[in-house]
Amino acid sequence: MSISQRKKIYRRALDLFFLSQAKHIGSSLSCLDILIVTLAYIKRDEDIFILSKGHAAPALYVVLNSLEKISDRELMTFHRDGTRLPAHPPNYHFKDLIHFPTGSLGHGLSLCCGIAQAMKLSVTHQKKNPFVYCLMSDGECNEGQVWEAAQYASAKRLDNLVALIDRNGIQAFGRTKDVLGDAASKEKWQAFGFEVFECHGHNHVEMKNIFKKVRTSRQNKPKVIIFKTVKGHGVSFMENTIQWHYLTLSEEQYKQAVEDIRKNL
Amino acid sequence: MRAEFVKAIETLGLKDEKLIFLTGDLGFNAFENLVKKLGRRFINAGVAEQNMFGVAAGLAYMGFRPWVYSIAPFATLKTVEQVRNDICHLGLPVKIVGIGGGYGYGIMGSTHHVLEDISFYNTLPGIKVYVPAFSEDVGQAVKNMHRESQPGYLRLNIAKKQNLKLPAYGGVRKIFSGEGMTLVVLGPLIHNALDALKYFPEATADLWSVTEFPLKVPTSLIHSIKKTKKLLVVEECTNVNGLGERLEICLYKNRVCPRKLSHLYARGYPSRLYGSHQFHWHENKLDAEGIKTEIRKLLT
Numbered sequence: 001m002s003i004s005q006r007k008k009i010y011r012r013a014l015d016l017f018f019l020s021q022a023k024h025i026g027s028s029l030s031c032l033d034i035l036i037v038t039l040a041y042i043k044r045d046e047d048i049f050i051l052s053k054g055h056a057a058p059a060l061y062v063v064l065n066s067l068e069k070i071s072d073r074e075l076m077t078f079h080r081d082g083t084r085l086p087a088h089p090p091n092y093h094f095k096d097l098i099h100f101p102t103g104s105l106g107h108g109l110s111l112c113c114g115i116a117q118a119m120k121l122s123v124t125h126q127k128k129n130p131f132v133y134c135l136m137s138d139g140e141c142n143e144g145q146v147w148e149a150a151q152y153a154s155a156k157r158l159d160n161l162v163a164l165i166d167r168n169g170i171q172a173f174g175r176t177k178d179v180l181g182d183a184a185s186k187e188k189w190q191a192f193g194f195e196v197f198e199c200h201g202h203n204h205v206e207m208k209n210i211f212k213k214v215r216t217s218r219q220n221k222p223k224v225i226i227f228k229t230v231k232g233h234g235v236s237f238m239e240n241t242i243q244w245h246y247l248t249l250s251e252e253q254y255k256q257a258v259e260d261i262r263k264n265l
Numbered sequence: 266m267r268a269e270f271v272k273a274i275e276t277l278g279l280k281d282e283k284l285i286f287l288t289g290d291l292g293f294n295a296f297e298n299l300v301k302k303l304g305r306r307f308i309n310a311g312v313a314e315q316n317m318f319g320v321a322a323g324l325a326y327m328g329f330r331p332w333v334y335s336i337a338p339f340a341t342l343k344t345v346e347q348v349r350n351d352i353c354h355l356g357l358p359v360k361i362v363g364i365g366g367g368y369g370y371g372i373m374g375s376t377h378h379v380l381e382d383i384s385f386y387n388t389l390p391g392i393k394v395y396v397p398a399f400s401e402d403v404g405q406a407v408k409n410m411h412r413e414s415q416p417g418y419l420r421l422n423i424a425k426k427q428n429l430k431l432p433a434y435g436g437v438r439k440i441f442s443g444e445g446m447t448l449v450v451l452g453p454l455i456h457n458a459l460d461a462l463k464y465f466p467e468a469t470a471d472l473w474s475v476t477e478f479p480l481k482v483p484t485s486l487i488h489s490i491k492k493t494k495k496l497l498v499v500e501e502c503t504n505v506n507g508l509g510e511r512l513e514i515c516l517y518k519n520r521v522c523p524r525k526l527s528h529l530y531a532r533g534y535p536s537r538l539y540g541s542h543q544f545h546w547h548e549n550k551l552d553a554e555g556i557k558t559e560i561r562k563l564l565t
Contacts, residue, residue, distance in 0.1 A: 091354040099326060101354055104346060110316040111351060114323020114331075121285075121305065122327065148316035155311070 001040060001204065003265065005066070009036060010234055010261045012075075013062045018254040020058075020079035022087055026232040026244035028059035030201075031135060031166040034227055035063040037207045038133055038164065042215075046130040048115050050099060052108020053137040053166065054088040060098075061085055069097055106143025108134045109163060113152050116161040116222075131215065135164045139171030141183030147192065153222035154193025162214055163194070163224040166201065168231035172245050184226055194224045201227030235260045266403045266421045266453075267295055267364060273407035274332065278303050284411070285324055289314050289335035291364070318344045321359045322351035330358055330411060336370065337363030337420060338379035345385060352416050353389045359417075360410050366396070366420035366452075367501030367531060368545035375539070380531040382420065383451075383502040387478050387511070392416040394478040396452035400424045402476060405434040423542075424453040436477030437486060443470040446563050447489045447523075451475050451500035451508040457546065458499060460553035461560060470497075470560065480511040487519050494524040495563045501551055504530040525563050529555060 013032060017025045031053065040063070043049050051060050061078060064070045070085075077083040084093040088103030100111050112134040119130050140146065153161050167184040169176050176182055186196050195217060199210040207227070214223050231245070232238025235257040249257065278284045279302060286299065287308045300307045310317035314335055321331040333340065340363040341348075352359045363382060370377035386394050393415055395406045403421070410417040432438050440455065448470040450458045455474050462470055471489045490496050496516075498509040509528040516522070532549050539545075546552035550559065 091350075100322070101350055104350055106315075107319055107347065107351055110319020110347075111323040111326070113316070114320035114325075115327055116323075117308075117320065118324045118327030118329055121329070145315045145319070148311075148313035149319065152310060152313065152316050152320065156308075 001036065006036065006204075007261055007265050009062055009066050010265060011258060012065065013059060014249070014254060014257050014261065016058055016062060016075065016078055018249045018251075019076070021248045022058060022079045023246045023248060024055040024058070024087070025247070025249065026170070026238055026241070027053065027137065028056045029233045029235065029238065030168045030229045030231045031056050031137075032059045032063070032233070033202045033204065033207065034135060034164055034166060034229070035059050037204055037211070038135070039063050040067060041208055042211045043133065044130070046128040047133065048099060048112075048130070049133045049135070050102065050108045050112050051089060051135050052102055053105065053135060053140055054101075054103030057085070057087060057089050060089065064097055070094070105137070105140040106145035108136060109146050109149035109153070112161055113149050113156070113158060116153070116158040117156060119160055120158070129160070131160050131162055133162045133164055135166065137171070138165055138167040138169065138176050138182070138184035139179075141165065142171070142180050146183075150189070150192040150194065157220050158222045159220050161222040163222065165224060165226045166229050167226050168229045170231045170240070170242055170245070174242065186226060189224045189226070193221060195219045195221040197223065197225045199225055199227055201229035202233055234265050236264070266397060266400050266424055269400050269403035270362070270407060270421060271295055271299055273404045275299055275302050277407065277411050278306065281330065281411070282306075283328065283330045285329050285331045287317050287321055287331055287333045289317055289333075289339060291335060314339050314343045315347050318347035318359070319351055322347070322355070322357055325352070325357035325359045326355070330360070332360045332362060334362040334364070336377060337366040337382060338377060341379055341382040341386070341418070348392070348416070349389055353392055356391050356415055358414050361416070361418045362421065363418065364421050366422055368542050369422045371542040371545065372540060375534065378545075380501075380503050380533065382418070383478065383500070384506040386418050387506045392418060395419045396476050397421070398424065398450070398452050398455045398474045398476050399427065399431060401431060402434050406476070420452065422453045425456055427456065427459065429459070436475070436481055437483055438474050439485065439489075440472040440474050443468040443472065445469045445493060446495035446497060446560065447471045447473065447486070447493045448497050448499070448560070449473045449475060449486070449508065449512060451502070454499050454501050454551060457551060457553045458556050461556035464557050465560065469564070475508055478511070480508065480515070482512065482515045487516070487521055490516065490523055491521055496523040496525070497527045497529070497559055497563055499529045499551065499556060501531050504528060527559050527563055529559055
């Protein structure tokens, strides 16, 4: 993907947040590159991707739009009355792209365990060696269900399961280290029996290489890629701040954000 | 009912390769044979019910027909959000089994009881609830559930064998006819009702057994209530959104107003003391004695 294409996706995300006055912009910009790389380059037709951090739905919609899976016209209905694109992923629409209605944090990894196990039990799936990808936030890893699922994945040796963690170090009302500690640490996931990979979360080349290592790994373990990301990535006044989990863009801020993306990305 | 349930699952599992059985670390002295028969399709998901339900949703999404099994409160209260978001909102064919509904786990204490499962499952979209009354019901209920493409909940309890000619299985069935009153019972409390009726002359009550929700009230039941004008409803769950309320709404819609109406249900822990299943039935007037007293009140 060219720099201009990447900038275009970031710009579209900013447009969407400004026009809709939706929240969760910081969390969406934090994982936008993970979504671009996973969905545009890594995920094959037989693989499944679940956005467990459902509050980053706008980022998912924008990337699906860039892949021509969601039309421009549909995208512009985001967050409006009568839309098929609410602030968290829907359960009735885009069934081939959005498999479960996420948004209540902690559900995704369990769902992916079931999908990964089904892939292993099904002969037709086995031939294609499919993977299931689950994108979670580091704050989400506070949820007990994540660790129930982690134990399950490890015990059942679901080596076709790849957890992706957007580790920006900030959750809704504090820094992860100050709230419940770093639940996305390498040591914790290793202790739970995962093969752990770490990677810069905004460098596409590095990210693609990590995915390649993940896919070619011969370890009979579930995998996790811990992406070091920046909340509000690309926008100077948002980066690494807590408040941009919830704040919405004013016109002035929007213009500044667009300029930041143009210059910095 | 557990033995009948295991037998039914074993039979179905051999026929249908899509059947997967997940248990929340339960089944000692019950599932050993099932483990052998299902092989990889028998999964002990550990003491992690929320994950187990998510896994079941993922399996169902991929085309499998998962059954999830735990003690009734853990299969229901602990996992209600997973059931709503991951299963009901997509209408996935996950079949939930709760063993020991109501006060079934007796002296184990209130954490092991569930009085609210019927109530909230009746509010969730598209889930069918089964509360078999007789052990003979279980095989057919399991078969029906497995065939249905929607989510399902099966509440199992202990049921004693009756020397009774039962009508064919159905969601609402007349067990026998009577003139003095209409007695409608949810699930296995029918056995306490049968014991209570032994104290009265034959044909005292028109006795009905309800085993499924959504409640589909047959016209013959409406006619029975119209005729006897006296109605007693008995159920081992809260009085909110269960059999009593559902039946009352149906009667209201049909402009039927019984002259006497009584409702026995699980009131919780009135004395704040704990005991066997029998003890809690007695405390809540759900035992044969309590039902007998209520019948007598209605008849006088």
